[in-house]
Amino acid sequence: MKKTPLLVILAILLILPLVVKDVNFQHVMLMMLIFAGLGEAWNIITGFAGQTSFGHAAFFGIGAYTSTVLFYKFNVSPWIGMILGALFAGVVAFLVSYPCFRLKGHYFAIATLAVAEIVKQLFVSWDYVEGATGISIPVVADSFWAMQFHRSKIPYVLIAYGLFVFVLFVAIAIERNKMGYYLKAIRESHEAAEALGINTARYKLLAMIVSSMLTALFGTLYAQYILYIDPFMVFGLEVSMKIVLLTVLGGLGSIYGPIIGAAILIPLSEYTRTLLGGTGKGIDLMIYGILIVIVVVFEPRGILGLLRKRSRRRINYGKSTA
Amino acid sequence: MLAQLVVTGVLVGSVYSLVAVGLTLVWGLMDIINFAHGDFMMISMYTVFWLYALLKWDPLVSLPIAALVAAMIGLLTYRLVIKRVLNAPGLMALLATFGLSLFIRNFAQFLWSPNYRFVGESILSGKRLVISDVIVGIPQLVAALGSIGMTFAVALFIKKTKFGKAVQATAQSREIAELMGVDTEKVYMFTFALSGICVGVAGTLLSGIFPVYPESGAMYGLLAFVIVALGGFGNIWGAFYAGIMIGLAETIGGFYLGTQFKYAIAFLIYLLVLQFRPKGLFGW
Numbered sequence: 001m002k003k004t005p006l007l008v009i010l011a012i013l014l015i016l017p018l019v020v021k022d023v024n025f026q027h028v029m030l031m032m033l034i035f036a037g038l039g040e041a042w043n044i045i046t047g048f049a050g051q052t053s054f055g056h057a058a059f060f061g062i063g064a065y066t067s068t069v070l071f072y073k074f075n076v077s078p079w080i081g082m083i084l085g086a087l088f089a090g091v092v093a094f095l096v097s098y099p100c101f102r103l104k105g106h107y108f109a110i111a112t113l114a115v116a117e118i119v120k121q122l123f124v125s126w127d128y129v130e131g132a133t134g135i136s137i138p139v140v141a142d143s144f145w146a147m148q149f150h151r152s153k154i155p156y157v158l159i160a161y162g163l164f165v166f167v168l169f170v171a172i173a174i175e176r177n178k179m180g181y182y183l184k185a186i187r188e189s190h191e192a193a194e195a196l197g198i199n200t201a202r203y204k205l206l207a208m209i210v211s212s213m214l215t216a217l218f219g220t221l222y223a224q225y226i227l228y229i230d231p232f233m234v235f236g237l238e239v240s241m242k243i244v245l246l247t248v249l250g251g252l253g254s255i256y257g258p259i260i261g262a263a264i265l266i267p268l269s270e271y272t273r274t275l276l277g278g279t280g281k282g283i284d285l286m287i288y289g290i291l292i293v294i295v296v297v298f299e300p301r302g303i304l305g306l307l308r309k310r311s312r313r314r315i316n317y318g319k320s321t322a
Numbered sequence: 323m324l325a326q327l328v329v330t331g332v333l334v335g336s337v338y339s340l341v342a343v344g345l346t347l348v349w350g351l352m353d354i355i356n357f358a359h360g361d362f363m364m365i366s367m368y369t370v371f372w373l374y375a376l377l378k379w380d381p382l383v384s385l386p387i388a389a390l391v392a393a394m395i396g397l398l399t400y401r402l403v404i405k406r407v408l409n410a411p412g413l414m415a416l417l418a419t420f421g422l423s424l425f426i427r428n429f430a431q432f433l434w435s436p437n438y439r440f441v442g443e444s445i446l447s448g449k450r451l452v453i454s455d456v457i458v459g460i461p462q463l464v465a466a467l468g469s470i471g472m473t474f475a476v477a478l479f480i481k482k483t484k485f486g487k488a489v490q491a492t493a494q495s496r497e498i499a500e501l502m503g504v505d506t507e508k509v510y511m512f513t514f515a516l517s518g519i520c521v522g523v524a525g526t527l528l529s530g531i532f533p534v535y536p537e538s539g540a541m542y543g544l545l546a547f548v549i550v551a552l553g554g555f556g557n558i559w560g561a562f563y564a565g566i567m568i569g570l571a572e573t574i575g576g577f578y579l580g581t582q583f584k585y586a587i588a589f590l591i592y593l594l595v596l597q598f599r600p601k602g603l604f605g606w
Binding site for chain 2: 115288
């Protein structure tokens, strides 16, 4: 992978929200960074290793709830909560991986969906975390330590950017490392990978844990930004699906995929919401939904597929044929 | 008490089965995960509701119309969306049906608001059957019997008719079926319509029991995914038994552990059973 386009994208993502003073725009950029990061994290288990997870909301929600409960009940800094949330998500990923990895293909995908729904139901009826009511995070004075900033969105954007870059580099490191090759071998053929002596169980487990821990990081940031969480919001199927949608739309298994997908879908969803969401009639989601359909119908290979096709000739010159 | 729970569970499960049968047909044949399946059902429920509200039609009278409406939506979905993404890589089709689901659900909300609507008076409403200490609501009983009947009809249709055989052949190999002269395009189209009919019938039978609102198909759609996988993809009878099983698990588990956990229990059953049968109860 060439470095220049990625560095250009990273520079744009950093400079744009700092230069444009419009708060709506900053909000959209923030959500874009969060969801691009979630997409990168999800890509590790689904794009690289080929194990489709429909349940990543579980890890996102665990991240959000861990830091929120610690902050709300014990006044622990969300930064510490973020790390603990990631660890906790990793433990849950480890525990659910054993029953889920026995299943293949769609069976696995539906199992992850089931896990996320179970976790959601548990949180809905768990009084300690306020059940279905959700938790309003206590508002405190602006501070980095409390991860709360009320005067400007810029600090949130910077944190999101930092997390995004971190996740991006973890994903790139995995992709370039032997782990990346192993995961892709597993994706292409589980049997062949096994025959080559790859410990498929171990690498899938590792990918799942890393992916879930990275997902949880964003849960904390999201909670501190919105200052309110409930189980439907953070554990909902909508969260899992949004991650799936934007990554698949952008390009599954590619570092650029989630960035492209998020850059299209998140502004689409946020702007339709701000423009049309006030009516309470669901026009925003209606338009969002139909636009997804239109994009997919006209570009069924994903945006990256389209770009690749256009520039195939050039790429082929660069690479000797495999 | 247990007898009552079992009866209730089987009744609920039968309707789940029919919803899942519609889903498994498409899934088994085309490997398409239709996220909008539950929303097709919701539209059929609204059809029944409006025929009732405006013309005072009984749900059982509007059944063919509601089924037809759902079939048309299935057909249109295939023609306008699925056909174009059928050969696209991996999850693209899922993306399309998810977008479609968002659209249909919010379109319903736009047209009819998120409020709950009820089909009040129908021929069946309020009637019930008491056998020793077990109480069976007639609407529930009719819904269950209708669902079982429909499931039977679909299974028979797929097994016995020429069209059904074409469906089976296409499911096994599209290329070979085409070489044998099967118009697979037609097979796909009509299977989508048939899937719509299943869910339309299920929706109609539920509309006398269940409130009608834009999200009313959502949970059924989600449970149908689990049921389809539990039964084994593309397996009609698998979906049938799995549906009953989920209905039982939900009712009995919900009673002993609290109704707020009933769906969690259903999902847990899925995870547990698949530990022993990783390709579903009746999967190959």
